[in-house]
Amino acid sequence: MIIDPRLHRITAAQPYPLLFATISGAHLYGFPSPDSDFDLRGAHVLPLPMVLGLDARDETVEDERIIEGLEMDIVSHDVKKFFNLLLKKNGYVLEQLTSPLIVHTTPEHAELKEIAKGCVTRNHAHHYFGFVETQWKLFSQETPPRVKPLLYVYRVLLTGIWMMRTGEVEANLVTLNESFRLPYIPDLIARKLGGPEQSTLDDADLAFHRGEFERLRAELEAAQAASTLREIPSEATRSAINDLLVRVRMK
Known part of the structure; x- marks a missing residue:
């Protein structure tokens, strides 16, 4: 994906200095439609007086609107909040941090990506279990069911299985x-990109995909059980993140 120059200008206009900014959502997952919005995600650095005072604010900055003709969904966390989320079983922030669709980066971004390899744990499977249950409910309760939430179901399951097996973060379904x-993934992506007339499924499709959902969910359970990943990040990883946070703040 070639980064639209407008995204660089939108990123540069954010209210606080950014450690990084990447693209998430459908563009990262490998099935953006021509009208897909841009999910800009990042970590910002609040000024020292703001984090030392009694009332913390702007720990999360959100902005959802059309900017320079692009439909934007912007979410950024202050570095302390982002780093703490990394130390929990939060797959979202891992995917945002490691997204190859980079709009803005810094040396500290590269350093954090290396440190964050030690944040990947067996317990991240619970993040993907919860996420996929929500997506499956969205998909199965629709009349008629649509391809888009089904692609999210498969993306979440495969990302979780891959992480448990390899310790790596990969969010792109393709x-x-x-x-x-x-064999059905390329067809589903083509149907989503083909427009509304191709983006729904019939009852036979629903029965098939329910079976695949249950099979892959069982694979994720087995992958978690067999995983050699840590239960929680090591003290060395936590210490490295703390050190980076202090250096970023003081800088």
Whole structure:
């Protein structure tokens, strides 16, 4: 993906200095439609007086509107909040941090990505279990069911299985399917990109995909059980993140 120059200008206009800014959402997952909005995600650095005072504010900055003709969904966390989320079983922030669709970066961003390898744990499977249950409910309760939430179901399951097996973060469904080789994924992506007339499924499709959902969910459970990943980040990882936070703040 070539980064639209407007995204650089939008990022530069954010209210606080950014440690990094990346693109998440459908663009990261490998199935953006022409009208997909841009999910800009990042970590910002609040001024020292703001974090030392009694009332913390702007720990999360959100902005959802059309900017320079682009439909934007912007979410950024202050570095302390972002770093604390990394130390929990939060797959969202890992995916945002490691997204290859980079709009803004710094040396500290590169350093954090290396440190964050030690944040990947077996317990991240619980994040993907919870996420996929929500997506499956959205998909199965629709009449008629749509392709888009189904693609999110598969993306979440494959990301979780891959993480448990390899310790790596991979959020792109097209890339994941190069290993999983699910024959129906390319067709589902093509149907989503083909427009509304191709983006719904019939009852036979629903029965098939329910079986696949249950099968892959069981694979995620088995992958978690067999994983050699840590239960929680090590003290060395936590110490490295704390050191980086102090240096970023003082800088």
